[in-house]
Amino acid sequence: MSTDSRLMKIRDGIQEGLLIGLDIADGLADGFPGPAKALFVEIKIVLDLVDQFTRNKEDWESLRAKLQDITDTVAKAIFGYDPDTLPTSLLTNIGTMNKVLDGIQIEVEKAQQRKGWERVLLLKRDRKVIQDLIGRLHNAVTRLNFQEHISHTLSLHHLTLSVHQINSKQELTWLKEALASPVQITLGDSCLEGTRESLISKILGWVNNPAAPNIFWLSASPGAGKTAIASTIVRKTGACRYFFRHTDSVSQNPLQFWHTVAGELVNQYAVLRADISNAVKEIQKQEQRVEDLDLHSQFQQLIKSPLKTYYDRLSHTQASKQQVLLLVVDVLDEANREDKRLWAALLRTLAEWSQLPGIFRLIVTSRPYDDIKHHLAPKCQKEILATGKVVSSETRADIERYLRSRFDAITSQIQEQQPNIPSSWPGKDIISQMANQAAGLFMWVKAALDHIEGGGNPMQRLQEIQNSSGVRHLKGLDGLYITILQTIYGNLEEEEKDILQKVLWTIIIAKQPIDLLSLEEIIHAPACSLWWVEQALRPILVEKNNHLLQSCHKSFTDFMLEKKRSGNFTVDQKLHGLYIPLEGHTDSVISVAFSPDTTKVASASRDNILRVWDISTGLSSPLEGHQQFVHSVSFSPDGTKIVSGSWDSTIRVWDVSASLNMKAGDVGESFLEWTWDSKSGWILTKNGKVPIAWIPNILWSGFHSPSTCLIIGAHETVLDFSDYIPWEEWKI
Secondary structure, eight states: OOHHHHHHHHHHHHHTTOOOOHHHHHHHHTTSTTHHHHHHHHHHHHHHHHHTOOSSHHHHHHHHHHHHHHHHHHHHHHTTSOGGGOOHHHHHHHHHHHHHHHHHHHHHHHHHHSOOSSHHHHHHHHHHHHHHHHHHHHHHHHHHTTHHHHHHHHHOSOOOOOOOOOOOHHHHHHHHHHHTOOOOOOOOOOOOTTSSHHHHHHHHHHHTOTTSOSEEEEEEOTTSSHHHHHHHHHHHHTOEEEEOOTTOHHHHOGGGHHHHHHHHHHHHOGGGHHHHHHHHHHHHHTTOOGGGSOHHHHIIIIIIHHHHHHHHHHHTSOOSSOOOEEEEEEOGGGSOOSSHHHHHHHHHHHHHGGGSOTTEEEEEEEOOOHHHHHHHGGGSEEEEEOOGGGOOHHHHHHHHHHHHHHHHHHHHHHHHHOTTSOTTTTOHHHHHHHHHHHTTOHHHHHHHHHHHHTSSOHHHHHHHHHHGGGSTTOOHHHHHHHHHHHHHHHTOOHHHHHHHHHHHHHHHHHOSOBOHHHHHHHTTOOTTOOHHHHHHTGGGEEEEGGGEEEESOHHHHHHHTOHHHHGGGSOOHHHHOOOOOOOOOSSOEEEEEEOTTSSEEEEEETTSEEEEEETTTOOEEEEEOOSSOEEEEEEOTTSSEEEEEETTSEEEEEETTTTEEEEEEEOSSOOSOEEEOTTTOEEEETTSOSEEEEOOGGGGGGOOSGGGSOOOOSTTOOOOOTTOOTTSOOOO
16 A cells, blocks of 8 residues: 555544554654654653553553543644644644643652552542543643644645554564563653753754764763753653663663664654564564574664665655654663673674664763773764863752752741741752752762651751761762761661661662562561661662662662772671572473572573573573473583573573573473483483484593583584584584
């Protein structure tokens, strides 16, 4: 079906009163970059948040239905216009609706973070919030009068809008599953209104400047506010995003990066779906899965090739304006860098983005590490967020504005108990002093204000913060963290200090969100006995969705793990001695194996998945490929390979460091274990009936067990031993 025919069919559906689905709305938005696209993306973000609720589902569903109505209304309003001739009044209305949705998103995120122990009160609170949000949306739609533009759209007889691809729901569902993209982390807080205006304006100007390099690198010290800026840009532009997080092992894994980005591109930019879908089909023709590809292949086949194909097709059309497609990658430095080969491959492929046409833009935020600078600096436009003594006057003014905003809220709370406190508390001089102490670090300000607001005497806590820059030789975040910890521990009994320390150390060592019930089990605390800990540790922890606790910032995690920085508060991993459960499998675990160096554990499960666990952190990487129960697992003697056996009649050999499935052999029969017949040289299934692979007798001296070699299917397989050296691994 031609593009014009497809559009006419959609128009006929509108005239018949049919709703426009979100996917079709995406297709329309791709023709209208700017406020319209941002509006549709904002709606999708809020819908994703609503879908995460496990309580009050029917009530939240009513908000979802209202948001879908908004989508339909705006889609109908813009449908008949040319992208370059949208009326100013319509653009203004769309911009106003965007601001309304920003507020809606904030309220939904707050609702997700509310404590769940008073369930009856929580459900009542939810209903009140939902009614309020639906009311806001209804009033906005009524006031903005989109109906006038809808009437104009339906009166048109000729449509000029070009939609390159509107996928069927079935096709889109298949594509998302094939890309195996994990759910992306919820966006962080945006910059406070009126702050970072110059920088955000500069970035938005770069986005739309085809003459500028197509990579923008925002470099800054920990705590400078990179994530708030990245979140603001995503919300303003509707960009595709990938946020690395030190508390999320999945997002940290470099091998997850490019196929997840491909999934995000499919979600955000409907015009790319056909080309990415074709790329996935080509990969599957080779009997591969996208997650089995190495990083370079993922980038080449899922990103570079489809994007260039789309651009070449676009260049031959009559398109008057090519849409900019933007990817935002936040805190790149929080990716797992233990495997230097993988880390280098990730940096190389990011730098290779510069070879794409200029309409494909990439923003990267990170700490100013030398290896990141080496790969990106020659190919990008670079912006440094200065901190310390060279902090800019604009950043200092922004911090003062943030301080004043937070203090206004804190003062209002204090006045409920002490009406005599002036509304201007604590005054311009103290706010100016705190802005100087912050030295450009928004994280310092946030942690300081959370400490002041978190309990106790706020005026006394403010005085402690003012004195924090004089704590020993420490300054900045370290001095503030010491002050906060001293205050937290200062008024506790010894037993309480011991409990608090165990909880804090466990959260730091786990490096992932953890709930109070799990903490009680880990430190052997009585049920419901840790309710006070969450409040006590509030300034240095954050509560995520589903009431999971984690470190407030990577800078605090690093601080707690370095003796020279945190002194007596340092996490002593040897003294800690706490059991951390390895949780991740969704069914029974059948077999486990330690790596030769005892730093890792491999587990096989009835959920068809293997996992490789880091014992020191409790974090794991899933190894997926088996189609039935995985019954046996073993490490190679050098610890670099894992062999697994499954009821799906295959054995698989995995690269531990890369988490890549390297080979699979069909053994013709399900098995639990395998054995080597030293008389014949055959590797056999445990029952001794089915041969898997054969080892020539001249090589027996270098062969100890199946785990020392790559196991290959026995049938129609040629084994080449010409490069084999006894006692070393086989080359493949």
